[in-house]
Amino acid sequence: MRHLAKFAGLGLLAASALATPALAHRQWMLPSATVLSGDAPWVTVDAAVSNDLFYFEHVPLRLDSLAVTAPDGSAAKPENVSTGKYRSTFDLHLTQPGTYKMALLNEGVFGSYKLGGEQKRFRAMGGKLPEIPEAATDLRLSQNQGRLEIFVTSGKPSDAVLKPTGKGLELVATTHPNNLAAGEDARFGLVLDGQPAADVEVEIVPGGNRYRSKLNDFTVKTGKDGTFTVKWPEPGMYWISASVQDNKATIPNATRRASYTATFEVLPQ
Numbered sequence: 001m002r003h004l005a006k007f008a009g010l011g012l013l014a015a016s017a018l019a020t021p022a023l024a025h026r027q028w029m030l031p032s033a034t035v036l037s038g039d040a041p042w043v044t045v046d047a048a049v050s051n052d053l054f055y056f057e058h059v060p061l062r063l064d065s066l067a068v069t070a071p072d073g074s075a076a077k078p079e080n081v082s083t084g085k086y087r088s089t090f091d092l093h094l095t096q097p098g099t100y101k102m103a104l105l106n107e108g109v110f111g112s113y114k115l116g117g118e119q120k121r122f123r124a125m126g127g128k129l130p131e132i133p134e135a136a137t138d139l140r141l142s143q144n145q146g147r148l149e150i151f152v153t154s155g156k157p158s159d160a161v162l163k164p165t166g167k168g169l170e171l172v173a174t175t176h177p178n179n180l181a182a183g184e185d186a187r188f189g190l191v192l193d194g195q196p197a198a199d200v201e202v203e204i205v206p207g208g209n210r211y212r213s214k215l216n217d218f219t220v221k222t223g224k225d226g227t228f229t230v231k232w233p234e235p236g237m238y239w240i241s242a243s244v245q246d247n248k249a250t251i252p253n254a255t256r257r258a259s260y261t262a263t264f265e266v267l268p269q
Contacts, residue, residue: 025049025058026205027261028239029102029150034178034265036154040095043152045078045102048087052210053239054263056086063088065105071098071158078102098158099151099178106146109251113139129251141254145169148261153178166194169244169258172226180266182235189227192244192258196226200242204230207237232266239263 032044046054047061060083068076078090094100108125113136122130132139145168151161157176164170171177172189180186190197205217222228222242232238241261249256 025051026053026239026241027061027104027146027148028053028263029061029104029148030054030237030263031102031150031152031265034150034152035267036094036152040093041154043092043094044089045092045150046087046089047104053205054207054237055210058086060084060086060088061104063090063104066090067103067105068092069101069103069161071096071100071160073160076100092152094152094154097155099153099161099176101161102150102152104146104148106144106148108144109254110142110144111140113137139253141249141251143249143251143254143256145256145258146261147259150263151177164191164194166191168193169197169200169242169260171260171262174227177262177264180232180264181269182232182266183269184232186230186232187227188230189225190222190242190260191226192246193248196222196224197242197244198222198224198226200226200244202228202230202240202242205239206234207239235266235268237263237265 027049029045029047036043047063048056049061050056050058062083063081066078068078070076076092078092081090082088092100108123109129110123112119112121113132115133115136124130147168147170157178162173164172169190169192172191174187174189190200200222202220203217205215209215220228220230241259243257243259245255245257247255
């Protein structure tokens, strides 16, 4: 990361450099069920990037960074992991009672610079930068910290997997994400690096928009304490997402975009 200090006025990466499929469409994971009963049940999860929510029509979501946490805090191993043309999928055997968390954690750096009058762009995953030529000018760096989660419960819900890690943008669930009902208020919070994320807009989109003339999305905003309330209009699967931008990147001289996305199932009362 040498000679980065010579570049001044670093800002957000140009929009054209961010126009990748993963950022231009919605990313999601969809479990076959969110609340299960019985002796060691199974759940199947689909993962994709698409315009229409929960419909496979663009590209699969890669599962390289998938982490599954069991109710006791241990790592659980997904089975039958597969990536096809339009979706990825995996199975999970719920051998413990309680709530599991399945998360995709993606961290990367988008960059651009000029060399010999030409605009060069790059994308580096894992937070490591490629070698920047000495003669490069007009460097722009943007670090992306993305977290995508779903929660599945076998039997009675538990809370151990709901604790934030203190890194990036995360959900604080006052209402358990596997205990949501239409017409009822659900209370959540957002924290950024463990601190309340105030005045953050949260987008909420019900699934099935392929079969509606309107998206039916709505937004809520976090308060000063980072909390927000959602009243679910009807049963179904919902996609929620929020993001923030700041100058607290772990990469020197970069801006940061931290995002949180989840899929929730809302049941009838």
